[in-house]
Amino acid sequence: MKFSKLIVTPAALAAALGVGLTATPALAKEGEGIKAHDVLLRVRGIWVKPTGTSDGVLPALPGDRVTVRDSFAPEVDLTWMATNHIGFELIAATTRHSAHGKQGVTAGIGKVLNTWVLPPTVTAQYHFNPSGKVRPYVGAGLNYTVFWNEKASDSLVAAVGPTRVHINDSVGYALQGGVDVDINKRFFLNVDAKYIDISPRATLDTTALGRQTVKTRISPVVVGVGFGIRL
Template identity: 60%
Template sequence: MRNLIALVLGSAAAIAPPAHAEAGDVYLRLRGIVVAPNESSGSILPAFPGEKVKVDNSVMPEVDVTWMATDHIGLELIAATTKHSASGRTGTTGGIGKLASTWVLPPTLTAQYHPIPDGPVRPYIGIGVNYTAFYSEKPSAALEAAVGETRVSMKDSFGWALQAGVDVDLTKKVFVNLDVKYLDIDTTATLRTTAAGTQRVRVSLDPLVFGVGLGIRL
């Protein structure tokens, strides 16, 4: 797979006409992304000390817009939403398995540095902030079978972001994009149950977001 990607990028660079990223340019990208949480969970308290949760990956499309403030500095805003499930790891909650699901909306703004704005292959790095909103939180059927009717809520998060990527021209307007981001996302999940009372668990999600797609210079 690594060799195939290198071949595609090398071929694109060889055939693409010269292009130049200039101040005022606007890029629109459509990526397919894999959001892979690197979760670190606290205990589910107060009823299940020592029992933690894990969060699954998600695959979704993503749209982003970049505005070049100068030849070398760009501002990128991304918009994507993904659905994730949280499951118990061990003990009682591990036996239940899937505990809850939520949709996650993390709009992220990064300031990018483009060291080679005048080439057909243009790497960049970025740093910025994200605000993450959790919505449509739902308990699993297995959880409600174990502890009765349950309401789930998750606290929104504000954190930083890191980014690295590359644009490879196919034509003067169309390019391939490869991108990876790290998002700092922390939340507290609250489960209000009939049989077990109110339980809370602190989770640092901190996902890596891997993206590949196409872009167009508007």
């Protein structure tokens, strides 16, 4: 087998370098991506999928278990880029959830309560390809969850009488992964997934059973799809 020889002259090398130098700014301009001090606003539709269950309803029903159902909601988040690679994201959304009996007496009751959940979450993100049009990222941070407008269900009230419900706030960690895909220099699409550690304690002051408490492990996976804008 014969190989032809490649001869590189100084003139040819200079011409090649010249082409490369003139092409580089054009490529950088085409894929501006993100950079330090950019502010990114995203709007997503999210699916919140709780993954845990509860301990017993104490002291009356230690063998019972309760689960929290899925929810869908809009979400808004804001990311500030500290450097080209490092960003800090604040997530804000509120979702409505219902808790249902899964095991024991409460399984026969069905839905036991409704509550609204506000879980503001801050994550520190690492963006892998800040100058590209496709920019995956991972993140980790803290979550503080507030429960509000908690109410006993009609079926629980029918079973144990009028009931007052209170759910303690919860503090936990959050893990995140996602990707931004440019539509143009300002707008982009986003897909994002999070795991949020949420483990509150609910107190039920019932007429028939007195005060009962139950520790739950909601710990949802939150999947969002939406779009963003560089402000």
